[in-house]
Every structure is written in structure tokens, then in C-alpha cells.
Amino acid sequence: MLVKLWGAEKVVENWVKMYPQADVFTLIYDEKKVWKVFPKNKIHPQVFKLQTQRIYTLTHKQRLCLPFMAWSTEALDLSSYDVVLVSSSGFAHWVITKPETKTIVYYHAPARYIWDWTNEFKRGINAQSGLKGYVLNSLFLKLRQWDFIASKRHDITLSNSKTTQKRVLKYLRLKSEILYPPIETERFDKNVISKMSPKYTHYYIILSTLTEFKKIDIAVTAFKSIPSVNLIIIWDGEYRKKLKELSDWVSNISFAWAQYWDDLVSLVQKSDGLIFPWEEDFWIVPIEVMAAWKPIFALKKWWLTESVIAWETWDFFLKSDWSDFIEKFQMFHTNNMAWKYSSTLCKQQAKIFDKKLFEDRITQIVHRYN
Numbered sequence: 001m002l003v004k005l006w007g008a009e010k011v012v013e014n015w016v017k018m019y020p021q022a023d024v025f026t027l028i029y030d031e032k033k034v035w036k037v038f039p040k041n042k043i044h045p046q047v048f049k050l051q052t053q054r055i056y057t058l059t060h061k062q063r064l065c066l067p068f069m070a071w072s073t074e075a076l077d078l079s080s081y082d083v084v085l086v087s088s089s090g091f092a093h094w095v096i097t098k099p100e101t102k103t104i105v106y107y108h109a110p111a112r113y114i115w116d117w118t119n120e121f122k123r124g125i126n127a128q129s130g131l132k133g134y135v136l137n138s139l140f141l142k143l144r145q146w147d148f149i150a151s152k153r154h155d156i157t158l159s160n161s162k163t164t165q166k167r168v169l170k171y172l173r174l175k176s177e178i179l180y181p182p183i184e185t186e187r188f189d190k191n192v193i194s195k196m197s198p199k200y201t202h203y204y205i206i207l208s209t210l211t212e213f214k215k216i217d218i219a220v221t222a223f224k225s226i227p228s229v230n231l232i233i234i235w236d237g238e239y240r241k242k243l244k245e246l247s248d249w250v251s252n253i254s255f256a257w258a259q260y261w262d263d264l265v266s267l268v269q270k271s272d273g274l275i276f277p278w279e280e281d282f283w284i285v286p287i288e289v290m291a292a293w294k295p296i297f298a299l300k301k302w303w304l305t306e307s308v309i310a311w312e313t314w315d316f317f318l319k320s321d322w323s324d325f326i327e328k329f330q331m332f333h334t335n336n337m338a339w340k341y342s343s344t345l346c347k348q349q350a351k352i353f354d355k356k357l358f359e360d361r362i363t364q365i366v367h368r369y370n
Contacts, residue, residue, distance in 0.1 A: 001028040001062060001090075002038050005260070006209060007181065007284040008108045011087045013037050014182040018359060019085075027072050027091065028056045028065060036260070046076055063125065067139060070094060070146050083366055086154065094150040103154040104365060106179070107164055110171045112213075114143045120213060148172060156365060179362075182355030183284055185291040187265060189347060194266035199254045203230035204297075205271045207264075207285045208278075210237030215278040218322045220246050220253060225326060227252050229333055231275065234259055234267060268292045273336060275329075277322065286314075291350035293343035297332045313346045 002009065016024060016038070023044045031040050047053055052065040052072040065072075073094040078084055081101055086092050089108035097103045113121035118140055122128050127136045148171075157176040159165035168176050208214045216233065220243060223231045230252045233243065240255075247253040259267060268274075274289040276298035286296050290313055300316035315335065317328035335341065 002026045002034045002043075003028055003030040003056075003062060004033055004209065005037055008087055008089050009034070009037070010183075010284060011106060011108075011181055014355060014358065015085055015087070015362070016042065018362065022085075023081075025076055025078075025095075027052045027069060028062065029053060030056070030060075050075060070143065070150075073150075085362075085366070091147075093154060094146070096153065102156070104156040104158065105154040106158045106160065107168050107176065108160050108181075109164055110167055111143070111147060114140050114147060115171050116167070117213065158365075179358060180353045181284055182358035183287045183291070183350065183353045185287070185347075185350045185354045188268060188288045188291040188350075189293075190265075192262040192265045192269070194263045196256075196259070196263040196266050198232060198256075198267060198270055200230040200232070200252075202272055203232045203270075204273055204275050205232050205234055205267065205289075206275050206277075207234045207268070207289070208237075209235055210239040210243055212239055213278065214239075215322070216243055217246055218325060219275050219277045222322075222326050222329065223253055224250050226330070230254075232256050232267070232271070234264070265292070268294065272333075273297060273341075277325065287350050287353045290346040293346050295332075295336055295341035295346060297329055312342055313349050315341075 002012070012024070016022070024038065024042050025044050026047055027050065029038075029040075029043050029047055050072040051068040055065050055068060056062065069091040073091050074096050076095055078095055078097050078101065081097070084095065084097055084101055084103045086095060086103060086105040087108070088105055090111040093105040093107070095103065119128075122133065122136060125132075125136075127133050151172040151174055157168065157174050158179045159168050159176040160179065160181050162178060165176050165178055168174050206216055206219060208216060210216060210233070216239070219231065220233075223229065224247070227250075232254050234256045236258045244255065247255075256267060268289055269292045271289075271294060273295045274286060274297070276283070276286055276296055278299065286298065289296060296314040298314060298316055299320070299322075300318050315328070315332040317325045319325075
């Protein structure tokens with residue numbers, strides 16, 4: 001779904017630059033939000049006839065498109081292509097191609113809301129029980145069956161991290177090769193000129209889509225009890241109103257909303273580091289922040305442990321119920337102000353995920369069949 005410019009969209013953006021002659025298909029397209037990277041003339045005309053696109057155009061609500069994702073994906077006619085590259089965090093890998101077409105699927109995750117985040121999703125839309133819960137449970141059962149069957153159609157399976165690789169194996173019974181996403185490390189390492197003026201001289205950042213799943217409310221609540229340390233939350237999303245209400249009248253928490261290009265880089269570079277309070281299969285932002293020589297404070301879980309030099313570029317809280325968040329953060333902050341974390345190691349570690357490595361591997365895989 002091209003409705004925002006975030007991590008998964010970075011992969012598609014990279015592919016478009018690698019293969020500028022290629023057609024681009026998506027289940028939902030929002031021109032106002034993504035036109036700078038994905039102009040409308042790059043999107044294949046089939047997209048605008050899809051049921052998902054028609055519903056989104058009328059409602060601008062992704063969740064209402066969910067029951068129609070499968071039909072819309074399988075409705076795409078890809079019969080004229082030799083190679084199809086698929087970027088999937090939900091339904092894109094359901095595409096149907098001819099036997100002679102080589103289909104390469106890059107998994108950001110099996111669809112979280114139909115597998116391991118089902119209960120969180122139902123709570124988010126108040127559908128744990130009653131008729132709404134019954135309908136949703138029936139829908140998810142069908143989608144899981146469909147998802148499993150559809151995953152057997154492609155030829156090459158790639159995962160964006162060890163964690164995703166494990167989840168693809170567990171839920172879809174597929175073995176996959178790990179290929180980290182393309183990260184523009186040089187972009188966050190260079191000197192930039194920006195008109196952005198942060199509210200604070202010293203501050204930490206959260207850089208994320210504002211959804212319930214990201215647990216940003218945990219950090220907001222914690223920072224309310226640490227008034228001497230500032231937090232700036234960057235980006236936007238459906239949880240915006242609740243987070244704003246939670247932080248009203250709090251002087252050390254502010255919102256910069258959605259930022260792009262050099263303005264975003266400048267906010268990151270001027271920060272004291274990133275706060276990362278949730279679980280993720282792979283998240284490009286922490287690597288970008290390390291490329292900008294900044295340390296990270298995060299939950300010690302999942303892919304984070306495969307991307308860091310523990311205690312040198314990152315520090316952690318350990319409990320999934322966030323009960324040690326404040327205690328561990330205060331230790332991290334003290335160490336950070338004392339320059340414990342190495343900016344040089346941050347930059348070096350980030351380069352392990354540089355986009356050139358991703359591009360070289362994709363080129364090898366595509367040329368193997370082309």
C-alpha cells in the first residue's frame with residue numbers, strides 16, 4: 001500500500017530507482033501522501049480499477065479495504081512480465097503469475113494482524129466479542145488459510161531480518177534468505193542545511209508512524225515523570241490525537257509531525273538519540289539514526305539484537321511490560337551525557353546495512369533469471 005513514506009516504501013523506492021522502466025503496482029495509492037517519491041504516472045492503470053483503491057478513495061481508511069485485499073491482489077494481470085519483484089508486509093505476495101514468470105518476494109513480515117497481532121488489532125477497533133468479533137474472527141480464519149496457500153506461489157523468498165525469517169518459517173512454512181533493507185547511511189551522515197528549529201536544545205526523538213502497536217504512549221507516560229529530559233515525536237498517524245491528549249500541558253514533550261528530506265536529517269542529527277519502545281521485525285529508522293552518529297534506547301528483543309553492538313551503540317530496557325523503562329532510560333541518559341556511546345562505532349555499524357549491499361544482491365537474484 002503506497003499511503004505513506006516509511007520503511008517498506010523505501011524498498012519499493014529503491015527498486016524503482018534500480019529499474020526505472022518497470023511498472024509499479026499497489027493495492028492502495030494515495031497521491032497526496034506519496035507523490036514526491038511515487039508520482040501517479042508511475043502507477044499502473046490497473047491499480048485504479050481495484051476494489052481496494054475504490055474503497056480507499058471513498059473512505060481514506062485502510063482497514064475498510066482489508067476484506068478485499070485478497071481479491072484485489074489476485075485481480076492484477078501480471079502475465080506480460082518475466083520477473084516480478086514483490087514487497088510484502090501483508091498481501092502483495094498473493095499475486096498470481098504465469099509459470100514462466102519468476103516471482104521474487106521480499107517479506108517485511110507476514111501480515112501481523114492476521115497472525116500474531118490479531119488480538120491487538122481487534123482491541124484497536126473494539127471487536128473482541130459480539131457480532132463484530134464473530135465476523136472478524138471468521139474473516140481472519142479465511143485470510144490465514146488464503147495467506148498460507150498464496151505463499152506457495154513464488155519462486156524466491158527473502159526476509160528482511162532473522163526475526164522475519166523465523167516468522168515466515170513458522171506461519172508460512174517457507175525457508176528464506178535474509179537480505180537487510182536498503183538504508184541510505186550517507187544521507188544521515190552528511191552535513192545538511194535546514195530551516196527546522198527544534199523546540200529544545202537537548203532532546204531525544206521517537207520517529208515512527210503513530211499507531212497503537214508502536215507503544216509510543218509508554219514513552220510519553222515515562223517522559224512525563226522525567227521533566228528534566230525532553231522528547232520530540234516525529235511523524236503522524238491514527239494514534240495522533242490520543243498521544244497529543246496524553247501529553248497535553250507537558251512542557252518536555254512536543255510533536256514535530258511528518259518531516260522529510262534534510263529537515264528530517266537535521267532533527268535526527270541534533271538529537272541526543274532515539275527512543276524505540278516497541279517490538280519490530282526490522283526497522284530502518286534505528287539504523288539511520290546510528291548513521292547520524294546517535295545511540296539508541298530500545299527494548300532488547302527480536303531483530304534489535306542482530307543489528308547492534310550492545311552497550312556501545314545501544315542500550316536497552318529488558319522487560320516486555322515496560323516496568324523497567326524509566327530506570328534503564330535514566331541510566332542510558334546518564335551514560336549518554338557522559339559520552340559513553342561511540343559515535344564512530346554507530347556509523348560503522350550502520351554501514352553494514354548500506355543500500356549498496358541490498359542492490360548488489362537484488363541484481364544478482366534478478367539476473368539469475370533474466
